[in-house]
Amino acid sequence: MKSAEYRGRYHSPALIREVHDLLALIPGDRWIDATVGDGGHAVTLLEATAPNGEMLGIDADPESLERARGRLQPFVNRINLVNDNFSNLASIVQQHRFHPVTAVLLDLGLSSYQLDQASRGFSFRDASLDMRLNPNQQLTASDIVNSYSEEELRRVIATYGEEPQARRIARAIVRHRPIYAAQELARVIEGAVPRRGRRIHPATRSFQALRMRVNGDLENLETFLEQAVRVLSQGGRLAVIAYHSLEDRIVKLFFRQESRDCICPPERPQCVCGHKATLRILTKKVIKPTADEIQENPRVRSARLRAGMTLGTGGPER
Numbered sequence: 001m002k003s004a005e006y007r008g009r010y011h012s013p014a015l016i017r018e019v020h021d022l023l024a025l026i027p028g029d030r031w032i033d034a035t036v037g038d039g040g041h042a043v044t045l046l047e048a049t050a051p052n053g054e055m056l057g058i059d060a061d062p063e064s065l066e067r068a069r070g071r072l073q074p075f076v077n078r079i080n081l082v083n084d085n086f087s088n089l090a091s092i093v094q095q096h097r098f099h100p101v102t103a104v105l106l107d108l109g110l111s112s113y114q115l116d117q118a119s120r121g122f123s124f125r126d127a128s129l130d131m132r133l134n135p136n137q138q139l140t141a142s143d144i145v146n147s148y149s150e151e152e153l154r155r156v157i158a159t160y161g162e163e164p165q166a167r168r169i170a171r172a173i174v175r176h177r178p179i180y181a182a183q184e185l186a187r188v189i190e191g192a193v194p195r196r197g198r199r200i201h202p203a204t205r206s207f208q209a210l211r212m213r214v215n216g217d218l219e220n221l222e223t224f225l226e227q228a229v230r231v232l233s234q235g236g237r238l239a240v241i242a243y244h245s246l247e248d249r250i251v252k253l254f255f256r257q258e259s260r261d262c263i264c265p266p267e268r269p270q271c272v273c274g275h276k277a278t279l280r281i282l283t284k285k286v287i288k289p290t291a292d293e294i295q296e297n298p299r300v301r302s303a304r305l306r307a308g309m310t311l312g313t314g315g316p317e318r
């Protein structure tokens, strides 16, 4: 579906009230939306920081950024949109001299617009087997499917997709290569792992695994988290929404580690690491969407929100 045809149908942002409350932005704040997407969270937070708060918005997908630019037109004087990967957060902030930063939001995954665009190959109903967020990147899903060894494919599908049938799927892919269409790949996987007893399509986990491998999602998240704590001012807030258990695990462990003064293994009688806490966790329990929100927008059902407040390692105090 082309951007124009999709006009007026924006991605429904997950946990918007919870994000708003946790970030606690006030008029005049400068903050970063590291995955600006369709600008849904951005609109709410720009309203909360009116009349003079400023947002730096990042997205790796140039088409998403253009959609955000259109939607955020009423705030044009208070926004700066950057087409880049959030794993480059620190250098983006430096390049745009965007200081001090009172909040950073990361809403992982894809927007409804991206998922519904058949040409991108994110869904197993699609024609192409691409899956790149950034069209200038080299590696596509087709490269992985058609050139990885059976063992490499198994590892990608098992690790990123947490797919128990990864071995059978990898074997079937290798047997049916070359595979150039997403629909074709979905059929091959369905043939190897019948739908029987599964609540989701048998190809769902494998597609997710390919998407994560193509775009380096887990690696980008780890790099981002370390930088986010550094760019935030003292008392600045970081909120992350993950939709995948591996991503949420990375966020949970990062928050846990950064909230501790010592990260030595428990068997060490004395601290040797010298680690100092950089964050206070604001979400003792992970925040999930309510039943009402899931009913209204089933795509948010796996959303998990965690937030923390920096303790004084970053820039000037808020």
Ligand SMILES: C[S@@+](CC[C@H](N)C(=O)[O-])C[C@H]1O[C@@H](n2cnc3c(N)ncnc32)[C@H](O)[C@@H]1O
Pocket (backbone or CB within 6 Å): 011, 012, 013, 014, 034, 035, 036, 037, 038, 039, 040, 041, 042, 058, 059, 060, 061, 064, 084, 085, 086, 087, 107, 108, 109, 110, 111, 133, 220
């Ligand atoms: C769930 S959507 C964000 C939706 C947005 N919060 C809203 O309210 O409309 C996730 C966005 O993150 C972008 N994205 C994913 N990985 C990225 C990365 N590594 N760097 C920058 N943007 C990324 C995607 O292109 C997508 O637009």
